[in-house]
Amino acid sequence: MKAKRNWRIIYQSLAIILITYALIVGMSVGIPDKPLWGQTGRNVFYHVPMWFAMLVLMFMSVYYSIRLLRELDPDRERTGDPIRLDIQAKEAARVGILFNILGLITGILWSRVTWNAATISGWSFGSWWNWDPIQVSALISLLIYLAYFLLRSSFAEPEQRARVAAVYNVFAAATLIPLFFIVPRMLEGLHPTSSDSDNVGGNFIGTLDSTGRMVFYPAILGFIFLGIWLFSQRNRIEQLRWQLDNLLADKEYGQRDEQDSPPLSQTTN
Amino acid sequence: MWHEITTLLYKELLLEWKQKYAFNGLLLYVLSMVVVIALAMAGSLNPLSWNILYWIIILFVAINAVAKSFMSEKIGHLRYLYALASPSSIMIAKLIYNWILLFLISGLTLFFHAFLGGIDIAKPAVMLALILLGSGSLSANLTLVTAISAQAENRTTLLAVLSFPLVIPILLMLIRISRSAIEGLASTNNDRLWMLMGMTVVLAVLSTILFPFVWRE
Numbered sequence: 307m308k309a310k311r312n313w314r315i316i317y318q319s320l321a322i323i324l325i326t327y328a329l330i331v332g333m334s335v336g337i338p339d340k341p342l343w344g345q346t347g348r349n350v351f352y353h354v355p356m357w358f359a360m361l362v363l364m365f366m367s368v369y370y371s372i373r374l375l376r377e378l379d380p381d382r383e384r385t386g387d388p389i390r391l392d393i394q395a396k397e398a399a400r401v402g403i404l405f406n407i408l409g410l411i412t413g414i415l416w417s418r419v420t421w422n423a424a425t426i427s428g429w430s431f432g433s434w435w436n437w438d439p440i441q442v443s444a445l446i447s448l449l450i451y452l453a454y455f456l457l458r459s460s461f462a463e464p465e466q467r468a469r470v471a472a473v474y475n476v477f478a479a480a481t482l483i484p485l486f487f488i489v490p491r492m493l494e495g496l497h498p499t500s501s502d503s504d505n506v507g508g509n510f511i512g513t514l515d516s517t518g519r520m521v522f523y524p525a526i527l528g529f530i531f532l533g534i535w536l537f538s539q540r541n542r543i544e545q546l547r548w549q550l551d552n553l554l555a556d557k558e559y560g561q562r563d564e565q566d567s568p569p570l571s572q573t574t575n
Numbered sequence: 576m577w578h579e580i581t582t583l584l585y586k587e588l589l590l591e592w593k594q595k596y597a598f599n600g601l602l603l604y605v606l607s608m609v610v611v612i613a614l615a616m617a618g619s620l621n622p623l624s625w626n627i628l629y630w631i632i633i634l635f636v637a638i639n640a641v642a643k644s645f646m647s648e649k650i651g652h653l654r655y656l657y658a659l660a661s662p663s664s665i666m667i668a669k670l671i672y673n674w675i676l677l678f679l680i681s682g683l684t685l686f687f688h689a690f691l692g693g694i695d696i697a698k699p700a701v702m703l704a705l706i707l708l709g710s711g712s713l714s715a716n717l718t719l720v721t722a723i724s725a726q727a728e729n730r731t732t733l734l735a736v737l738s739f740p741l742v743i744p745i746l747l748m749l750i751r752i753s754r755s756a757i758e759g760l761a762s763t764n765n766d767r768l769w770m771l772m773g774m775t776v777v778l779a780v781l782s783t784i785l786f787p788f789v790w791r792e
Contacts, residue, residue: 457723457724473719478741
């Protein structure tokens with residue numbers, strides 16, 4: 307318990323320190339000068355970490371879903387309340403969606419400026435939305451996780467909901483992983499990691515000098531810790547709510563029991 | 576296990592052969608869609624848009640065809656099946672059955688759509704092979720989602736919402752690859768082809784592993 311508390315203090319203070327550092331130094335440090343970009347390159351310190359944080363949370367969500375399915379396996383003995391794991395998977399996905407939306411917004415604002423003047427294979431980009439492969443992947447993952455929450459809301463019985471949602475979560479992850487890590491590298495796009503290297507983004511992170519990197523990596527860590535922090539807070543609230551619901555239901559059941567017949571403990575004594 | 580799968584598959588095919596209602600219904604569905612597209616797009620249908628429309632038809636047909644596999648069966652019937660066979664073999668049989676059904680329908684759609692749309696396919700054999708692969712991946716992708724949404728109250732909405740985002744990547748890859756088969760260009764899509772096969776195998780295996788959890792009550 308004590309080690310857990312120490313770890314909590316460490317990562318939470320690291321989240322505060324690293325994000326403050328990234329905000330202050332990221333705005334003041336010198337960044338590589340690219341034509342037409344102006345100072346927008348600084349967004350790399352905030353836009354990219356959103357996706358790292360999102361991926362970490364999505365992996366956490368899938369991890370809890372897999373553990374939940376192992377828990378529900380009838381050949382194995384149950385070690386605890388499966389709903390606990392379901393709540394963890396749900397809340398990790400919820401915070402993941404938050405970072406997904408934040409990543410989309412920071413990306414849209416950035417691309418409005420930098421992809422605006424670019425012309426790639428006859429297309430000129432001046433719109434808010436550019437159908438870049440990574441942008442599309444991000445949108446699809448958002449749709450998948452919104453569908454996950456719709457699926458959850460269609461079941462009233464907690465254990466059935468937990469089981470079905472976990473199955474969908476694992477299945478969706480199998481589609482999302484190639485979508486995020488393989489497909490964008492195969493297609494031409496505007497992001498730095500796509501298959502054509504002479505796009506507008508170029509290898510921007512590669513051109514960052516050591517001071518730029520000293521902001522970039524801490525910013526990634528900081529936002530990942532912030533995501534875990536938000537997750538743990540949401541998780542604690544939801545766990546308490548679940549326990550409270552159970553207690554209230556028990557109490558109500560007990561009261562009804564008393565009215566109908568004397569409690570079991572009195573009759574047996 | 577193997578015997579179980581073949582028996583279940585035989586049961587599905589026999590049921591389909593005796594009733595013929597799913598297959599014929601889907602065929603009419605496809606035919607009316609193809610006619611509407613051919614009439615609406617008369618004169619302006621080029622191979623590029625023809626190809627995109629073809630795969631969109633296949634998407635809707637696939638969702639309708641696969642939806643039948645768990646939703647049309649009664650709960651009692653499914654429970655009986657569940658008591659007789661292991662859930663993994665039920666899933667494998669459903670996957671193969673959906674694959675066959677989708678392949679037949681997609682092949683006939685290709686014929687109707689090419690005939691009525693007036694498009695010559697440069698490499699029909701490649702296109703057929705691609706349809707075989709594509710119906711396999713659609714089956715692998717949709718069958719488990721149907722089983723999931725069959726348990727909920729709002730089945731049809733849920734099926735569309737759950738399956739569309741999962742199907743989009745597969746559909747986009749199929750559209751890209753089939754373009755070169757229709758226009759007769761040398762294919763430069765080997766990466767996508769491997770990717771599609773890999774995803775199909777992964778999704779089919781995952782469906783088989785995950786299905787027992789969906790049907791546990």
